[in-house]
Amino acid sequence: VKGVELGNAVFTEFQGELGKHSELEQKVIDMGAGLERFAWITMGTPTAYDCCFGPITNHLMQKVGIDADSALLTKYFTAIAKNTGSYDDIFVARKNAINDVVLTEDQVNRIISPLEGIYLVADHIRTLIFAISDGALPSNVGGGYNLRMILRRIIGTMDRLALKLDMNEMIDMQIDYLKETYPELEEPREEVKTIISLESERYKNSKSRMRKIVSKLKQEPSVDDLIRLYESDGVTPDYLKEMNAISEIPSAFYSKLSELHQSAKRGEQAQLPLEGLSETELLFYGDDPKEFDAKVLKAFDKFVVLDKTSFYARGGGQEPDHGIIAGFNVVDVNKHGDIVVHELQGGIPKEGETVSCVVDSKRREGITKHHTSTHILNSSARNVLGSWVWQHSAFKEVDHARLDITHHSALTDDEVAKIEEMSNAKVKENIPVTIEEFDRGTAEQKYGFRIYQGGVVPVKSVRIVSIEDFDIEACGGTHVKSTK
Helix, strand or coil: CCCCCCEEEEEEEEEEECCEEEEEEEEEEEEEECHHHHHHHHHCCCCHHHHHCCHHHHHHHHHHCCCCCHHHHHHHHHHHHHHHCCCCCHHHHHHHHHHHHCCCHHHHHHHHHHHHHHHHHHHHHHHHHHHHHCCCCCCCCHHHHHHHHHHHHHHHHHHHCCCCCCHHHHHHHHHHHHCCCCHHHCCCHHHHHHHHHHHHHHHHHCHHHHHHHHHCCCCCCCHHHHHHHHHHHCCCHHHHHHCCCCCCCCCHHHHHHHHHCCCCCCCCCCCCCCCCCCCCEEHHHCCCCCEEEEEEEEEECCEEEECEECCCCCECCECCCCEEECCEEEEEEEEECCEEEEEEECCCCCCCCEEEEEECHHHHHHHHHHHHHHHHHHHHHHHHHCCCCCEEEEEECCCCEEEEECCCCCCCHHHHHHHHHHHHHHHHCCCEEEEEEEEHHHHHHHHCHHHCCCCCCCCCEEEEEEECCCEEEECCCCCCCECC
């Protein structure tokens, strides 16, 4: 519409390269629609921000003292849109738009720059509200790193443009405006304020150290220099611009930084000769016999693949079962796709043989108790500390277990005591632990995305482990029948 793409659809049915491609087994329709663009184009406001943030941007403009001419803004932002595709650097596009519309320096400093700052602040605060309400926290890794970067952009923009805006007031305005459509934002309102306040205070406390670092710069840093300063010293480009250490913030900075902090992919498993083997039947999801007979489908080096197994393979932070297969010790078990591979010590049986297998029951019992315990501990921590608490990682071994959670501060002795007290109380209640299989969509609709404490698994059906309504998680591990 008038040169603006409102949406598009991509029909994907091939993979590979031109001239060397194959048809996909599953065809894909990838539909993308800018819903805010639909609102913008129908309302005719200068930007999408003006219609999609409702009264918020108007209120912030009044607070800052911007008296904007709608016709002037429409000309400017239209020129920006026309210029953006022609330049790699948004700041060059901006400079050309200012020249095209013939804006004075006073208009830029008094209207355009503060208004762009308000748009950024409103947009970024909304992002933080939704992310923190969903349990995410600013941190040094993964998506949490992006949230930290977003908050520091807010603070840097407000400082650089001298925008006297109250963070808590803006959070309240956003939630009040959104809660009719997103009622789930109301409950974590105060938690969102607390987390943003703590993170803001950490950033402000680091500014004196940053000032010393900036004073030692001998020339304007490159994008790579900016990334190094941010990575090693926490110096943001907004702060550098505020201190006149750089003339403009390179548009490539934030995109390059985000690329560096994408979650590292796990290293690939060692390649084993497993071609043509059928899926291993997992007995521990059924009657879970600790003694069973199975047929050897593949035997090589020190590895054995059976047609069925009760040996739990390492996964989800749970260590594998040990035991005996055909008189040889089982020292490790791993899953390669749908195939379970047992590592033996002392020898291996022959392919085609039917062998006797024994799972070490005592080891399994210890690991299983620890696995259920981490579920109890995780929910206790969330109840005591706040809804932002998620499992970050976990490890369950026969004689110990570890649970890492997301939280904005080090735990106090009082908080630890309360978590222990609640966890022990749930154990003593002797609550039944139930396990059910659900279609993935059904599970998500019934329990929400909080079931994915160990991360989302790309499967069609999920195994839901419930400790009544105290803790409900998607989990593939072994668990006790009741908490006591």
